[in-house]
Amino acid sequence: MPLFLGMPVGRTMSAPPASAARVLEEHHQLLDELLATVRAASADKAFAAARGALDWFRVELDRHVRVEEQLMFPLFDGVMGRSEGPTGFRCAEHRQINALLDRIAASLAQDRDSGEELAELVALFETHNRKEEQMFYPLIHRRLADSDQAALFEDARRLLDAPLAGDGGPLR
Numbered sequence: 706m707p708l709f710l711g712m713p714v715g716r717t718m719s720a721p722p723a724s725a726a727r728v729l730e731e732h733h734q735l736l737d738e739l740l741a742t743v744r745a746a747s748a749d750k751a752f753a754a755a756r757g758a759l760d761w762f763r764v765e766l767d768r769h770v771r772v773e774e775q776l777m778f779p780l781f782d783g784v785m786g787r788s789e790g791p792t793g794f795r796c797a798e799h800r801q802i803n804a805l806l807d808r809i810a811a812s813l814a815q816d817r818d819s820g821e822e823l824a825e826l827v828a829l830f831e832t833h834n835r836k837e838e839q840m841f842y843p844l845i846h847r848r849l850a851d852s853d854q855a856a857l858f859e860d861a862r863r864l865l866d867a868p869l870a871g872d873g874g875p876l877r
């Protein structure tokens with residue numbers, strides 16, 4: 706079985722309930738659902754609904770990426786003693802996802818279905834999230850001190866649970 710930083714690849718490790726990893730895993734599910742909504746609406750040519758769902762997805766993705774890049778990754782780099790490698794790859798993929806989102810938003814703004822780009826995004830997002838859930842989050846969980854774990858959990862939950870600006874969400 707291949708190894709990634711000492712972790713066997715291909716084995717699903719479920720994060721403990723009160724952990725930043727679990728909070729982020731659950732947030733991946735919300736993001737998946739929003740993406741599925743965008744895809745279905747775009748395929749139905751319900752472009753206003755697709756744009757609304759995409760806006761909501763982007764708001765949620767922004768804060769998800771903020772938790773990872775601003776809170777979790779620096780802690781990871783601290784315990785691993787480096788700032789490149791795994792966290793660098795994750796950040797590069799975040800930028801790739803955002804570039805794809807820009808293209809999808811541009812198509813939807815012109816009432817054009819962006820089925821191909823959406824399929825590409827779903828595939829990229831799935832791979833990205835699987836790597837995080839199977840390798841990256843468990844490794845962070847194993848290596849961080851309990852006090853750092855607890856602080857990260859609280860910060861992640863506070864950031865992801867904060868109400869959205871405006872009237873409670875772009876789709877409401």
Ligand SMILES: [Fe+2]
Binds near residue numbers: 773
């Ligand atoms: Fe990520």
Ligand SMILES: [Fe+2]
Binds near residue numbers: 729733769
């Ligand atoms: Fe993530």
